[in-house]
Amino acid sequence: MAVTTGGIIKTVGITIAFGLISEVCYQSYLWWKKKYRTPIPKKKKQECEVLFFPDNRVACKSHFIGEGCGKLGCHFSHEPNSLSKLFEYLTKARKSLDVCVFVFTCSSLADILVEAHKKGVVVRVITDDEQVDVSNSQIWKLRKEGIIVRTDRSSFFMHHKFVVVDQAFLMNGSFNWTNQAITGNQENLMITYSTDLVQQYSQEFDKLWKQFNPQNFIS
Ligand SMILES: [Zn+2]
Known part of the structure; x- marks a missing residue:
C-alpha cells in the first residue's frame, strides 16, 4: 500500500493531538489533586x-x-x-x-x-x-x-x-x-x-x- 503525504500528515497530526490531550488531562489531574485532595497529616512525634x-x-x-x-x-x-x-x-x-x-x-x-x-x-x-x-x-x-x-x-x-x-x-x-x-x-x-x-x-x-x-x- 502506497504511503501518501496526506496520510503521513494525518498520522503525525493525530499523534500530536493525542499527546496534547494526554498532557492537558495529566496537568488537570495534578491541579485537582493539589487543590482538593486532603493532605495526609504527618505523624506527630509523640515521645x-x-x-x-x-x-x-x-x-x-x-x-x-x-x-x-x-x-x-x-x-x-x-x-x-x-x-x-x-x-x-x-x-x-x-x-x-x-x-x-x-x-x-x-x-x-x-x-x-x-x-x-x-x-x-x-x-x-x-x-x-x-x-x-x-x-x-x-x-x-x-x-x-x-x-x-x-x-x-x-x-x-x-x-x-x-x-x-x-x-x-x-x-x-x-x-x-x-x-x-x-x-x-x-x-x-x-x-x-x-x-x-x-x-x-x-x-x-x-x-x-x-x-x-x-x-x-x-x-
Ligand atoms: Zn557513685
Whole structure:
C-alpha cells in the first residue's frame, strides 16, 4: 500500500493531538489533586516513657549527671535505673522547672533543682504545707538557695506529683520525691511531650501558683 503525504500528515497530526490531550488531562489531574485532595497529616512525634519504681538502689547523681563519681566503693547505683533517667530528664531544663510534689525529702533531687536555679533556670516549687517540716524535708534548703516554694495552707492535701520542664514535656505519676518512693514503693512516673497535656498541666500549675501566693493568706 502506497504511503501518501496526506496520510503521513494525518498520522503525525493525530499523534500530536493525542499527546496534547494526554498532557492537558495529566496537568488537570495534578491541579485537582493539589487543590482538593486532603493532605495526609504527618505523624506527630509523640515521645513518651514511663519510669517504674522501686529501684534496687538510689542512683549516683555524680556518676550520671555530675563530673563523674570518684568514690571507691560508692554505695549508690552506677547502673542506669529509673532515678538516673529522672536525673537526666530534669537536667534537660534550660528555661523553667515547675515542680508540684506532695513530699520532698530526696537530697539528690533537691540538689538538681538548686543547680538548675544557679544556672538561671526559673525553678518554682509547690508542695503541701504539712510536709514542709517533715524529717529530711528539702524545702528549707531550696528556700535558702533562693528558690520560691509555695504551699496550700489547707487541711486537705496538695497531692499532685508532676513537673513541667521548659513547657516542653511533662512528668506525672504517683512518685513522691522521697527515698522511700525511690527504693521501696511501687510507683510510676510518666513522661510525655504531648503539647495538649503539657499545656493543661502548665495552666494548672500557674493557677495553683497564683492561688498559693502568700499574699492571699494575709488576714
Ligand atoms: Zn557513685
